Amino acid sequence: MTASSMTKPQKRSKRAKKSAASPNNRAALFFLAPWLIGLICLTLGPVLASLYFSLTDYSILASPNWVGLSNYTEMLTADKLFGTSLKVTFTYVFASVPLKLIFALGVALLLNKGIKGLGIYRTIYYIPSLLGGSIAISMLWRKMLGGDGLVNQVLLKVGIHAPDWVANPKYALYSIVLLSVWQFGSSMIIFLSGLKQIPSDYYEASSVDGAGKIRQFWSITLPILTPVIFFNLVMQIITSFQSFTQAFVISNGSGGPLNSTLMYSLYLYKKGFAFFQMGYASAMAWVLLLIIGCFTFIIFRSSRGWVHYEDGGK
Amino acid sequence: MIKNKFGIVMVLSLSLIFGGCSAQGSKEQPGAGASTDNGSGSSDSNSQKVELRITWWGSQTRHDLTIKALELFQQKHPDIVIKPEYSGWDGYFDKLSTQVAGANAPDLIQMDYAFLTDYANRDALLDLDTYTQSGDLKIDKHDPSMITAGTVNDKLYAITLGVNAPGVVYSSKVFKELNIADPDTSWTWEDFAKIAQQIKDAKGDGYVGAADNSGTFNIFQIMVRQSGRALFEDGQLGATKEDFSNWFQLWNDLRAGGAITSPEATATMTTALETRPLALGTGAMDFTWSNQLIAFQKAMKDSDDLLKIQVLPHLKGEVKSGEYLKPGQFMSGYSKTQHPKEVAMVIDFLVNDPEATAILGSERGVPVNSDIRAQMASTLSETDQMIFNFVDTVAKDKSDIDPPYPQGFSEVDKNFRTLSEQIAFGQGELSGNIDEFMTSSNSVLSKAK
Numbered sequence: 001m002t003a004s005s006m007t008k009p010q011k012r013s014k015r016a017k018k019s020a021a022s023p024n025n026r027a028a029l030f031f032l033a034p035w036l037i038g039l040i041c042l043t044l045g046p047v048l049a050s051l052y053f054s055l056t057d058y059s060i061l062a063s064p065n066w067v068g069l070s071n072y073t074e075m076l077t078a079d080k081l082f083g084t085s086l087k088v089t090f091t092y093v094f095a096s097v098p099l100k101l102i103f104a105l106g107v108a109l110l111l112n113k114g115i116k117g118l119g120i121y122r123t124i125y126y127i128p129s130l131l132g133g134s135i136a137i138s139m140l141w142r143k144m145l146g147g148d149g150l151v152n153q154v155l156l157k158v159g160i161h162a163p164d165w166v167a168n169p170k171y172a173l174y175s176i177v178l179l180s181v182w183q184f185g186s187s188m189i190i191f192l193s194g195l196k197q198i199p200s201d202y203y204e205a206s207s208v209d210g211a212g213k214i215r216q217f218w219s220i221t222l223p224i225l226t227p228v229i230f231f232n233l234v235m236q237i238i239t240s241f242q243s244f245t246q247a248f249v250i251s252n253g254s255g256g257p258l259n260s261t262l263m264y265s266l267y268l269y270k271k272g273f274a275f276f277q278m279g280y281a282s283a284m285a286w287v288l289l290l291i292i293g294c295f296t297f298i299i300f301r302s303s304r305g306w307v308h309y310e311d312g313g314k
Numbered sequence: 315m316i317k318n319k320f321g322i323v324m325v326l327s328l329s330l331i332f333g334g335c336s337a338q339g340s341k342e343q344p345g346a347g348a349s350t351d352n353g354s355g356s357s358d359s360n361s362q363k364v365e366l367r368i369t370w371w372g373s374q375t376r377h378d379l380t381i382k383a384l385e386l387f388q389q390k391h392p393d394i395v396i397k398p399e400y401s402g403w404d405g406y407f408d409k410l411s412t413q414v415a416g417a418n419a420p421d422l423i424q425m426d427y428a429f430l431t432d433y434a435n436r437d438a439l440l441d442l443d444t445y446t447q448s449g450d451l452k453i454d455k456h457d458p459s460m461i462t463a464g465t466v467n468d469k470l471y472a473i474t475l476g477v478n479a480p481g482v483v484y485s486s487k488v489f490k491e492l493n494i495a496d497p498d499t500s501w502t503w504e505d506f507a508k509i510a511q512q513i514k515d516a517k518g519d520g521y522v523g524a525a526d527n528s529g530t531f532n533i534f535q536i537m538v539r540q541s542g543r544a545l546f547e548d549g550q551l552g553a554t555k556e557d558f559s560n561w562f563q564l565w566n567d568l569r570a571g572g573a574i575t576s577p578e579a580t581a582t583m584t585t586a587l588e589t590r591p592l593a594l595g596t597g598a599m600d601f602t603w604s605n606q607l608i609a610f611q612k613a614m615k616d617s618d619d620l621l622k623i624q625v626l627p628h629l630k631g632e633v634k635s636g637e638y639l640k641p642g643q644f645m646s647g648y649s650k651t652q653h654p655k656e657v658a659m660v661i662d663f664l665v666n667d668p669e670a671t672a673i674l675g676s677e678r679g680v681p682v683n684s685d686i687r688a689q690m691a692s693t694l695s696e697t698d699q700m701i702f703n704f705v706d707t708v709a710k711d712k713s714d715i716d717p718p719y720p721q722g723f724s725e726v727d728k729n730f731r732t733l734s735e736q737i738a739f740g741q742g743e744l745s746g747n748i749d750e751f752m753t754s755s756n757s758v759l760s761k762a763k
Contacts, residue, residue, distance in 0.1 A: 275725040
C-alpha cells in the first residue's frame with residue numbers, strides 16, 4: 001500500500017498542475033479536493049512526520065531529540081531481533097504468497113468449469129478474504145490449531161499425536177501461513193474474471209489441433225493469464241510484508257513462541273507502542289517501505305520477460 | 315449553468331464529508347462545555363453533565379465490581395457521567411501510551427508501579443496534592459508507605475487501590491487428595507520442587523505440579539532479592555549470572571521430571587487466569603499476586619476446589635526475605651483532564667467510601683484506608699479473609715520494595731520471556747543464552763536512560 005500510494009500522488013498532481021488553467025478542469029480539482037485533502041492531511045503528513053521521527057529518539061511520551069541516522073545504524077548492526085523479524089517475514093512471504101496464488105488459481109479453474117450455482121460458490125470462497133484479517137478469525141484459528149483444538153482431536157481419532165501447532169516454534173509460523181492461504185478469495189475472484197476473458201475459440205482451435213487439457217493450460221490459459229498473475233503477485237507481496245493481525249493474535253502479541261512469529265510489523269509495533277521507541281519504529285517503517293519498494297521494482301522489471309499482453313502491451 | 319450544477323454537486327459532496335466530521339465533533343461538545351460548571355451553576359445545568367472516562371486493566375471479576383461501584387458513584391452524583399474503558403493486562407499500556415501521545419487519554423487511569431515514574435516524569439499524570447489539601451481527596455487514613463509509593467519527585471500522582479504481595483497459589487483439593495501437608499511459611503525452593511514432582515508422579519500424564527513460571531520476571535526478582543541483590547541497580551541489571559543460572563536450573567530440573575508444563579503448554583499460557591493450568595484443572599500450583607486469588611478462584615473450572623496461598627519459597631541460607639508489599643494498582647488522574655476536581659472525587663470515592671469499598675472488596679488488594687480495613691474485617695468472605703491474613707503474614711517477614719523498574723523494562727521483560735523459551739525449547743546452551751541476554755539487556759537499559 002505504501003509503495004503504491006507513494007507513486008500515485010506524484011503522477012496525479014503533475015497532471016492536475018498542467019491542466020489547472022483550463023476552467024473545465026477546475027471542477028475536476030474540486031471533485032478531487034476531498035481526496036486531496038485527505039491525502040495531504042491523513043497520509044502525506046504522517047508519512048513525512050514519520051521520516052522526521054525516524055531520525056529522532058521520539059518515545060511517544062517525551063518530545064523527540066535529533067539522533068541522526070543512529071536508529072538505522074543500530075537496526076542494521078546491533079539489533080538481533082531485527083534480523084529475526086526479517087527472517088520470519090521473508091519466510092512468511094515466500095511461503096504464503098506462492099501457495100495462496102496457486103490455491104486461488106486452482107479454485108478459480110474449478111469454478112470456471114461452468115458449474116451450477118457459481119455465484120454461491122464464489123461468495124462462499126470469498127468470505128474468508130473478508131473475515132480473514134479479523135481478530136475473531138485469528139482467535140478461532142488459534143483455538144482450532146491449539147493443543148487440544150479441533151484439528152488435533154481429529155488427528156487423534158486416526159491415531160496421530162500432533163503437537164500444539166501454534167505454540168511450537170517449528171510450526172507456529174506455518175499455521176499463520178495456512179491462515180493466509182485460506183484467504184485466497186480475493187485473488188481467486190480476480191483469476192476467475194481473468195479466466196472468463198479468455199476467448200473460447202482458442203481452446204476449440206487448439207483441441208482441433210489435438211491439444212489436451214494440460215497442454216491447453218500451459219500454452220493458452222497460463223500465458224493469457226500472466227497479467228492477472230502479475231497483478232495478484234504484486235498485491236499479495238505488498239500486503240504480506242505488512243501482515244500483522246494474525247501473528248499478533250495467535251502469539252498473544254508476543255511474536256512467540258521463541259520469536260518464531262515475530263513478523264516485521266509486529267516487531268515494529270512492539271518497538272513503538274510497547275517499548276516506547278517510536279523513533280526507532282518509524283525508521284523500521286521506512287526500511288520496510290524500501291524493502292517492499294525493491295520487491296515491487298524487481299517484479300515490475302522482470303515482468304517484461306514473463307507477462308504476456310494480448311494487445312502487445314499497448 | 316453547467317458551472318452551477320457543478321457547484322451544487324460540490325457543495326453537496328463536501329457537506330457530506332465535512333458533515334461527518336462535525337457530527338463527531340459535536341458529540342464532544344457537551345463535555346467541553348461542562349468544564350465551566352465549577353463556577354456558579356447555570357440554569358440548564360441538567361443538560362451540562364460532566365463526563366469522565368476511566369480506564370483499568372483486569373479480569374472479568376474486576377470489570378463487574380468496578381462498574382458496579384462506578385454506578386453507585388453516578389447515583390450519588392447525578393451530574394457526573396463516567397464512561398469505563400477496560401481491558402486485560404496485555405496491551406493495556408500499549409493503548410494508554412498511544413492515547414497519551416494523542417492527548418486523548420482517559421481522565422482516570424489505573425496505573426502500575428512499574429510505569430508510574432515514566433508517566434509522572436513525562437507530565438502525563440495529574441498532581442493530586444491540590445486535591446488532598448482541598449479535602450476532595452482524603453488520605454489521612456492511608457498507609458504512609460503507600461502514599462510514598464505513589465509519590466514521584468515529592469508530588470503525589472497516584473493513590474494505591476490495594477496492597478498486594480506475591481505468593482504461590484495452590485489447589486487445596488489436590489493437596490488433600492494426595493495427603494500433602496499445606497506448605498508453611500518457611501518452605502524452600504527445594505520443597506516446592508519436591509512437592510511439584512510428587513504431585514506429577516501421583517497424578518500421572520496430563521497433570522503437572524506447577525505452571526512453568528521460569529519466564530516470569532517478577533518471580534525471578536524474588537529469588538534475586540533473597541540473595542541480597544536487586545533485579546536492577548543503577549539502571550543496569552543487578553542480578554548476577556549465578557542468579558540466572560540457579561533460577562533456570564531449578565526449572566530445568568522440574569521440566570526434566572515433567573513436574574511443570576511443557577514448553578508448548580507454557581507458550582499458550584497468558585496473563586489471563588482462565589488460561590492457567592491451575593484454573594483449567596491440569597496443574598496444582600501457580601504464582602500470583604495475593605489479590606488475584608479472588609479472580610483465580612472465580613476462573614476455576616472446578617469451583618469446589620478452594621484455592622490457598624502461601625509465601626514464595628525461601629532460598630537456602632537466604633540473605634533477606636524476598637517477599638515485599640506492593641501497591642497493587644494505583645488510580646491516577648490524567649494531567650490534561652478538563653475536570654480535575656471530579657477526578658479527585660472519583661478516586662476518593664473508590665478508596666474511602668464505605669459502600670464502594672464494600673463492593674470492590676479486596677479484588678485489587680487489601681484496602682489502604684485503615685478505617686475501611688477495620689470495617690470490612692467483620693464481613694469478609696473466606697477468600698478475602700485468606701488474602702487479608704496472607705498480607706498480614708507477609709507484613710511480618712518482608713523486605714522493602716525495590717524502586718520502580720527503570721525505563722526499558724518492558725523490552726527486557728520480553729527478552730527474559732524469550733530467554734526462558736530458548737531454554738525450555740532447548741535452543742542453544744544455557745550459559746551462552748544467559749550471557750547474551752545480560753549483554754543485550756544492559757545495552758537496552760543504558761540506551762533507555
